[in-house]
Amino acid sequence: xxxxxxxxxxxxxxxxxxxxxxxxxxxxxxxxxxxxxxxxxxxxxxxxxxxxxxxxxxxxxxxxxxxxxxxxxxxxxxxxxxxxxxxxxxxxxxxxxxxxxxxxxxxxxxxxxxxxxxxxxxxxxxxxxxxxxxxxxxxxxxxxxxxxxxxxxxxxxxxxxxxxxxxxxxxxxxxxxxxxxxxxxxxxxxxxxxxxxxxxxxxxxxxxxxxxxxxxxxxxxxxxxxxxxxxxxxxxxxxxxxxxxxxxxxxxxxxxxxxxxxxxxxxxxxxxxxxxxxxxxxxxxxxxxxxxxxxxxxxxxxxxxxxxxxxxxxxxxxxxxxxxxxxxxxxxxxxxxxxxxxxxxxxxxxxxxxxxxxxxxxxxxxxxxxxxx
Amino acid sequence: xxxxxxxxxxxxxxxxxxxxxxxxxxxxxxxxxxxxxxxxxxxxxxxxxxxxxxxxxxxxxxxxxxxxxxxxxxxxxxxxxxxxxxxxxxxxxxxxxxxxxxxxxxxxxxxxxxxxxxxxxxxxxxxxxxxxxxxxxxxxxxxxxxxxxxxxxxxxxxxxxxxxxxxxxxxxxxxxxxxxxxxxxxxxxxxxxxxxxxxxxxxxxxxxxxxxxxxxxxxxxxxxxxxxxxxxxxx
Numbered sequence: 001x002x003x004x005x006x007x008x009x010x011x012x013x014x015x016x017x018x019x020x021x022x023x024x025x026x027x028x029x030x031x032x033x034x035x036x037x038x039x040x041x042x043x044x045x046x047x048x049x050x051x052x053x054x055x056x057x058x059x060x061x062x063x064x065x066x067x068x069x070x071x072x073x074x075x076x077x078x079x080x081x082x083x084x085x086x087x088x089x090x091x092x093x094x095x096x097x098x099x100x101x102x103x104x105x106x107x108x109x110x111x112x113x114x115x116x117x118x119x120x121x122x123x124x125x126x127x128x129x130x131x132x133x134x135x136x137x138x139x140x141x142x143x144x145x146x147x148x149x150x151x152x153x154x155x156x157x158x159x160x161x162x163x164x165x166x167x168x169x170x171x172x173x174x175x176x177x178x179x180x181x182x183x184x185x186x187x188x189x190x191x192x193x194x195x196x197x198x199x200x201x202x203x204x205x206x207x208x209x210x211x212x213x214x215x216x217x218x219x220x221x222x223x224x225x226x227x228x229x230x231x232x233x234x235x236x237x238x239x240x241x242x243x244x245x246x247x248x249x250x251x252x253x254x255x256x257x258x259x260x261x262x263x264x265x266x267x268x269x270x271x272x273x274x275x276x277x278x279x280x281x282x283x284x285x286x287x288x289x290x291x292x293x294x295x296x297x298x299x300x301x302x303x304x305x306x307x308x309x310x311x312x313x314x315x316x317x318x319x320x321x322x323x324x325x326x327x328x329x330x331x332x333x334x335x336x337x338x339x340x341x342x343x344x345x346x347x348x349x350x351x352x353x354x355x356x357x358x359x360x361x362x363x364x365x366x367x368x369x370x371x372x373x
Numbered sequence: 374x375x376x377x378x379x380x381x382x383x384x385x386x387x388x389x390x391x392x393x394x395x396x397x398x399x400x401x402x403x404x405x406x407x408x409x410x411x412x413x414x415x416x417x418x419x420x421x422x423x424x425x426x427x428x429x430x431x432x433x434x435x436x437x438x439x440x441x442x443x444x445x446x447x448x449x450x451x452x453x454x455x456x457x458x459x460x461x462x463x464x465x466x467x468x469x470x471x472x473x474x475x476x477x478x479x480x481x482x483x484x485x486x487x488x489x490x491x492x493x494x495x496x497x498x499x500x501x502x503x504x505x506x507x508x509x510x511x512x513x514x515x516x517x518x519x520x521x522x523x524x525x526x527x528x529x530x531x532x533x534x535x536x537x538x539x540x541x542x543x544x545x546x547x548x549x550x551x552x553x554x555x556x557x558x559x560x561x562x563x564x565x566x567x568x569x570x571x572x573x574x575x576x577x578x579x580x581x582x583x584x585x586x587x588x589x590x591x592x593x594x595x596x597x598x599x600x601x602x603x604x605x606x607x608x
Contacts, residue, residue: 079508080494133518135519279519280520306475308521309480309542312521313503315518
């Protein structure tokens with residue numbers, strides 16, 4: 001672990017030294033070198049090995065439904081650079097991997113990918129990609145309940161090494177989140193769990209008809225308290241359940257689309273990650289061999305230049321293939337067709353636009369129905 | 374080739390070579406600012422093919438450079454033999470120059486460029502190599518990766534693409550289009566951190582697409598390649 005960090009430091013130190021030397025070159029330089037500040041600082045990252053997944057024979061009751069929010073890619077929305085496009089694709093693929101880990105654990109209820117956080121599920125998982133370069137993956141995860149209470153934060157720091165000869169399945173990186181979520185969920189008594197599920201339902205109802213459900217749930221930054229529940233035969237509650245099911249329907253339709261697209265993208269993504277790690281590892285080994293010989297000139301200057309350029313070129317060509325695929329993924333503004341009670345709705349635009357449009361439609365239908373009654 | 378050029382040097386000259394490294398071979402071009410210019414950007418869109426007749430031959434360049442070195446060495450020897458003082462011109466690091474020349478051959482081997490440019494992006498696809506791409510809005514931010522760093526900018530007259538590798542190899546491509554938009558010059562400067570040695574190779578490209586295709590295609594996952602006419606898109 002320590003050795004890996006040191007290797008990285010060494011690589012960047014060399015890069016910095018080289019660039020400093022270049023900057024200090026007194027000649028009429030061909031162009032200004034890249035600024036030294038542009039290179040990332042050597043953060044003391046502790047790389048974590050994936051945990052074994054704790055798998056249950058059956059989910060604990062009541063079942064905890066989870067919303068996995070599509071990851072925040074950590075790039076600007078208007079950034080169209082290849083790196084940003086690839087990162088946005090990763091944000092979708094990694095969310096799918098987290099969902100897969102949660103499902104595999106068999107600890108929870110329904111796990112859905114959701115475009116945005118909402119009170120739709122009792123618990124939602126928000127994740128932001130802090131670093132992803134094909135080898136290193138750093139993701140900040142926050143788990144919150146529908147009452148916006150933070151359950152825990154976790155930072156995943158994974159460095160791919162292929163030490164065992166094969167890449168780990170990416171979902172293994174997320175085992176830790178599933179394990180921690182299970183641990184947290186089991187800390188609650190059965191009564192508390194049932195209350196949390198009920199409270200999240202009230203919370204969802206509040207977002208639709210604040211007046212009808214106000215006063216049932218008190219939420220403050222310190223916690224929440226369920227004061228009372230709507231009557232089980234409340235017709236409004238039945239309508240809200242129907243709206244909720246329609247929103248689930250949207251998420252499931254989107255999930256299906258993502259699944260289909262991801263299946264086509266994942267082999268290239270895996271190849272890109274593998275190639276990046278192999279290139280970096282090869283270059284590090286090469287540099288180490290040169291250093292160990294203690295006589296850099298023994299290896300010709302051209303051979304060293306060529307090795308570095310070949311590694312970089314190969315990395316960039318792989319990235320390009322990945323970029324083209326990611327761009328194709330982004331170009332998918334596949335319309336979603338959904339059937340409500342009496343009409344078929346066709347939604348177009350980006351996923352977030354479709355989701356907001358769908359929620360707006362559901363609210364409109366809900367208000368109309370209220371008026372009829 | 375380099376060897377044959379060097380063979381003309383006397384033994385004394387060869388011994389003296391490392392002594393005179395510093396700057397003669399140095400910088401062949403003026404520095405350019407990393408900040409982007411607000412002057413209108415030139416449009417490089419199109420497919421370009423190298424024009425060998427107008428382009429530099431690396432071999433010729435190297436020969437010329439070594440002839441310079443040989444002449445300089447002779448002048449120095451003459452001065453020593455005659456016992457007169459001589460204001461020596463630095464000749465540079467020949468090992469690095471040879472390495473850079475071989476690298477220049479690799480780096481500039483693409484003979485076809487396919488360039489796409491819109492209001493947001495300039496993308497230069499190079500045959501047998503990786504594409505150079507540049508975001509046209511905002512500041513010129515360096516793109517860092519495990520294996521190197523890249524930066525691009527528009528200086529008001531030409532496009533710059535700078536690649537730096539961890540061991541100090543620096544490659545800068547500059548692209549400038551002719552007034553009639555019929556020729557594109559790619560000036561590639563190779564350098565090594567810690568040395569003043571630079572090598573510049575100029576390649577001239579001519580348009581290979583006399584007429585625009587009139588349509589534009591986009592890759593999509595589910596529908597494959599989707600093409601629309603440019604007129605329809607603009608209209």
